[in-house]
Amino acid sequence: MDDKLMLMIPGPTPVPEQVLLALAKHPIGHRSSDFAPIMAEVTQGLKWLHQTQNDLLILAASGTGAMEAGIINFLSPGDRVLVGSNGKFGDRWAQICEVYGLTVDRITAEWGKPLDPEQFRAQLEADTDKQIKAVIVTHSETSTGVLNDLETINRYVKAHGQALIIVDAVTSLGAINVPIDEWGLDVVASGSQKGYMLPPGLGFVAVGAKAWDAYATAKLPRFYLDLGKYRKEVAKNSHPFTPPVNMFFALQVALRMMQKEGLENIFARHQRQTSATRAAMKALNLPLFAPDHAASPAITAIAPVGVDAEQIRSIVKKRFDIAMAGGQDHLKGKIFRVGHLGFVSDRDILTAISALEAALLDLNYDFTPGAGVAAAAKMLTT
Numbered sequence: 470m471d472d473k474l475m476l477m478i479p480g481p482t483p484v485p486e487q488v489l490l491a492l493a494k495h496p497i498g499h500r501s502s503d504f505a506p507i508m509a510e511v512t513q514g515l516k517w518l519h520q521t522q523n524d525l526l527i528l529a530a531s532g533t534g535a536m537e538a539g540i541i542n543f544l545s546p547g548d549r550v551l552v553g554s555n556g557k558f559g560d561r562w563a564q565i566c567e568v569y570g571l572t573v574d575r576i577t578a579e580w581g582k583p584l585d586p587e588q589f590r591a592q593l594e595a596d597t598d599k600q601i602k603a604v605i606v607t608h609s610e611t612s613t614g615v616l617n618d619l620e621t622i623n624r625y626v627k628a629h630g631q632a633l634i635i636v637d638a639v640t641s642l643g644a645i646n647v648p649i650d651e652w653g654l655d656v657v658a659s660g661s662q663k664g665y666m667l668p669p670g671l672g673f674v675a676v677g678a679k680a681w682d683a684y685a686t687a688k689l690p691r692f693y694l695d696l697g698k699y700r701k702e703v704a705k706n707s708h709p710f711t712p713p714v715n716m717f718f719a720l721q722v723a724l725r726m727m728q729k730e731g732l733e734n735i736f737a738r739h740q741r742q743t744s745a746t747r748a749a750m751k752a753l754n755l756p757l758f759a760p761d762h763a764a765s766p767a768i769t770a771i772a773p774v775g776v777d778a779e780q781i782r783s784i785v786k787k788r789f790d791i792a793m794a795g796g797q798d799h800l801k802g803k804i805f806r807v808g809h810l811g812f813v814s815d816r817d818i819l820t821a822i823s824a825l826e827a828a829l830l831d832l833n834y835d836f837t838p839g840a841g842v843a844a845a846a847k848m849l850t851t
């Protein structure tokens with residue numbers, strides 16, 4: 470049957486009908502008096518979602534554009550940075566920094582394991598002449614389903630005193646608590662197609678006072694992604710370039726939905742669905758790729774044994790029109806990933822687990838039929 474595609478990937482994520490309908494309106498002029506109140510409302514809404522009074526800037530870009538903006542506005546060629554790298558997106562941070570001629574020290578962990586905050590502490594404490602200009606971390610590492618301990622790493626950055634903390638919160642924002650002001654996070658990047666219940670197209674960057682100080686002397690070239698331009702315009706409820714105005718209509722609706730649900734409820738929903746998904750996999754003898762204490766609230770990665778990850782994905786897609794994600798880079802074919810980020814209901818989780826069980830039956834996998842659904846259902850009631 471057509472038109473029943475269910476996205477259980479970590480982005481793009483499902484979009485509610487009322488958000489889709491907002492996209493179908495006629496565009497308006499971004500310099501018109503109609504646009505300014507929308508800009509004002511979405512900026513306030515984003516600050517609420519980010520739990521910050523810092524500047525909140527909206528870019529016509531994917532998450533990577535927001536990440537790149539987070540580097541080029543605050544650093545200079547040759548600057549030393551510490552980059553946490555335990556998956557594809559941590560690697561991406563390092564690549565962006567290298568392209569721009571920064572001196573990159575990677576703190577690595579095996580893919581599927583969280584970064585060790587003590588390694589950050591050791592490097593930061595050894596840096597007595599304060600050469601480290603920034604510590605750059607991916608909070609929820611989407612490629613592996615690992616949640617890094619941002620709170621502890623950030624504490625060590627604060628103890629260092631000089632370095633900025635620059636964060637990829639692309640699959641943690643709107644899924645788990647990221648209290649930007651309380652923790653003092655300097656730069657936080659995210660993207661619309663993840664926890665925002667929106668299609669791809671917008672990137673978001675939250676920028677604090679210490680980062681703006683660095684901006685004043687940063688020497689990397691910047692033009693379209695020059696955040697100073699966005700800051701100046703947002704003060705007038707405007708935008709420096711032609712923004713995708715329909716995405717702003719959609720953002721307005723999505724933020725209203727999120728405010729109605731409330732941050733605590735949004736986080737609780739993601740936690741419940743993460744627990745349900747993980748409980749189901751355990752009940753099905755499907756090994757989880759990330760440990761319980763470092764489980765992403767947005768994505769669960771599974772490394773099946775005795776059954777092929779790509780075959781599972783293929784059956785679930787062909788027979789049930791449910792898209793699950795595969796592995797990236799060297800994990801291709803070794804893992805599959807189930808997204809539970811954004812506009813996902815408990816029903817979606819039960820549906821996805823049922824479809825997974827049906828695929829496992831097809832593949833003659835050794836498991837107790839119904840065990841996954843039962844385990845998930847139990848977690849969803851608590």
Ligand SMILES: *Cc1c(COP(=O)(O)O)cnc(C)c1O
Binds near residue numbers: 533534607609611
């Ligand atoms: C999706 C994602 C990004 C950004 O990817 P884009 O395709 O550029 O939107 C960055 N970091 C993480 C952790 C992600 O999940």
